[in-house]
Amino acid sequence: MTQRGNSTINDVARLAKVSKKTVSRVINKSSLLSEKTRQHVEKVIEEIGYVPNPQARALALRRNFVIAVIHDNPNAQFLVSVQKGILEGIKGTEFGLMVQPVDRNSPTIEKEIKDFLERQRPYGVVLLPPISDNDALAELCASYGTRYVRMASVELDTPEHMVTSNDRAPVHEAVSYLIEVGHKKIALVEGPKGFISAAERRAGYEQAMADAGLEVEPWMIEPGSYTFESGVTAGLALLDGKTRPTAVFVSNDEMAIGVMIAARRRGIEIPRGLSIVGFDDTPLSSHVWPALTTVHWPIVDMARSAALKLISGPGEIPIEETSLSSSLIKRDSVVGPPEN
The missing domain is CATH 3.40.50.2300 (Response regulator)
Structure with missing residues (x-):
């Protein structure tokens, strides 16, 4: 009788009355086996305590x-x-x-x-x-x-x-929420050029604005690179412009926190002077003050x-x-x- 814990793949094959290749397929979760054979071999593996050698399997x-x-x-x-x-x-x-x-x-x-x-x-x-x-x-x-x-x-x-993940739909929901509470001058800090996620989030923003009959003007969109520093830069550009937004959708939380810092540098209170929504729902989003409204990205x-x-x-x-x-x-x- 093979001692439990010292068994080999050959022991499994012998006791299960199958080939070593079949045992290997069970271990590697191959689809080329019937469920009956898989369960039979797995039962033998459990009974004798066989533990596959990862180095041998890797080779x-x-x-x-x-x-x-x-x-x-x-x-x-x-x-x-x-x-x-x-x-x-x-x-x-x-x-x-x-x-x-x-x-x-x-x-x-x-x-x-x-x-x-x-x-x-x-x-x-x-x-x-x-x-x-x-x-x-x-x-x-x-x-x-x-x-x-x-x-x-x-x-x-x-x-x-x-x-x-479907980024466009939740951004549409987020911007629609800003519109529902009364905002019309809603800016966007977008993600890096060439990122599909950035394009999808911008599309969600633009669609929500269009659905509400609100025009997106050039001053309302600032570029970002998904970094805190780019959020600060974008936030200052929006707040120092001729027309100031009352709300900003920011394409990720790290940039959103940067926009928060920009607002504080300009003496603007959040959310009374500026509402902000981010995207990601990172741990920091619930720890900043005020806690950040954001899209939970799973x-x-x-x-x-x-x-x-x-x-x-x-x-x-x-x-x-x-x-x-x-x-x-x-x-x-x-x-x-x-x-x-």
């Missing part, structure tokens, strides 16, 4: 049991949230996490990622926006047989390779779903895990406009 698969996050995103809190979600998804498994920053504007980005895949041989890759917008990089992962999932604001790929849940898609067999993740909804969180940074 056999020519892959390391690592989920790699490839990103070029200036928002530090976004990356922290992504890591939190992925770590939740791989908790209790043999998988680890690796983070690989890249420069999306580099002319050698494809070669850099190719070298990374060849050198590190990750089991799977999560491509974060705006890197996820690049079809060529997704195709590069596929050409190396590397599992990949793209996180984005719109569908860019087939469901098994995507986790999305980035932790999205990252967890991405990880589960990578480490699970086909068909094991519900289709609803492909698209997650954002929602407006109403706090203290919004009231009606000041009286003239």
Whole structure:
């Protein structure tokens, strides 16, 4: 009798009366097995306490049991949230996490990622926006047989390779809320050029304004780069202009807090002198004063779903895990406009 805890894959195959290859397919969650065979082999594994050797499996698969996050995103809190979600998804498994920053504007980005895949041989890759917008990089992962999932604001790929959020609809809701409480001079601090998320959030803002019959004038839109500093700069530009907004939708919380600082530098009270809405619902948004009204972006849940898609067999993740909804969180940074 094999001693519990010292068993091998050969012991599992012998006791289950299947081939070693079948046992390997069960361990690797292959879809090329009947459910009856899978359950039978898993029962034997449980009974004898077999624990797969990750080093041996890595050699056999020519892959390391690592989920790699490839990103070029200036928002530090976004990356922290992504890591939190992925770590939740791989908790209790043999998988680890690796983070690989890249420069999306580099002319050698494809070669850099190719070298990374060849050198590190990750089991799977999560491509974060705006890197996820690049079809060529997704195709590069596929050409190396590397599992990949793209996180984005719109569908860019087939469901098994995507986790999305709908940024346009919740921004429409947020701006409509500002309109409902009486604001008409509503400015926008948008995200970086080339980011799909920035384009989707601007589209939600513009649609809400159009639906309310409000014109978007050039002075009402200021550029941002998803950083605190760009929020301060954009906020000062809006508040120092000839026409001053009574409310601002800011495309992420980090910039929104920058706009708050800009308002305080100009002696403007929030929310009585200026209402502000952000996007992300980062932990800091509920800790600043006044607490920031913002769109809750389910980035932790999205990252967890991405990880589960990578480490699970086909068909094991519900289709609803492909698209997650954002929602407006109403706090203290919004009231009606000041009286003239």
